[in-house]
Amino acid sequence: QLSFTIQNTGAEACTINAGTSQQLYTITSGDETYWVSVDCQTDPSDTPALLEPGVVVSSTPFGWDRTRSSPETCAATDRPQVPAAGASYHLNVQVAGITAPDSKQFILQ
Numbered sequence: 001q002l003s004f005t006i007q008n009t010g011a012e013a014c015t016i017n018a019g020t021s022q023q024l025y026t027i028t029s030g031d032e033t034y035w036v037s038v039d040c041q042t043d044p045s046d047t048p049a050l051l052e053p054g055v056v057v058s059s060t061p062f063g064w065d066r067t068r069s070s071p072e073t074c075a076a077t078d079r080p081q082v083p084a085a086g087a088s089y090h091l092n093v094q095v096a097g098i099t100a101p102d103s104k105q106f107i108l109q
Helices: none
Strands: 005-007 014-017 023-029 032-036 048-051 056-058 087-095 104-108
Antiparallel strands (some): 005 056, 023 087
């Protein structure tokens, strides 16, 4: 399940568009990009979110099908699975142009 959390570190409340139209998830391993959320995205939406100072807000988690993505393979029903068996990946997240400072590593078994 992929998701993000965001926190307003300022002193005043602010509003951000945290909808799927502003979310970019990228899964990499080494120098290779395996999956990008916008490659086959359909019906992106805008979702204004009020961020109160210091309050952590989480997105709705969604599943990744563990396949490679590219705009050319969106209609394919048999996209290849990415390597597993202990393979290490990194998830990078960007929301409304704000990139998370660190990627999150995960292992596929």
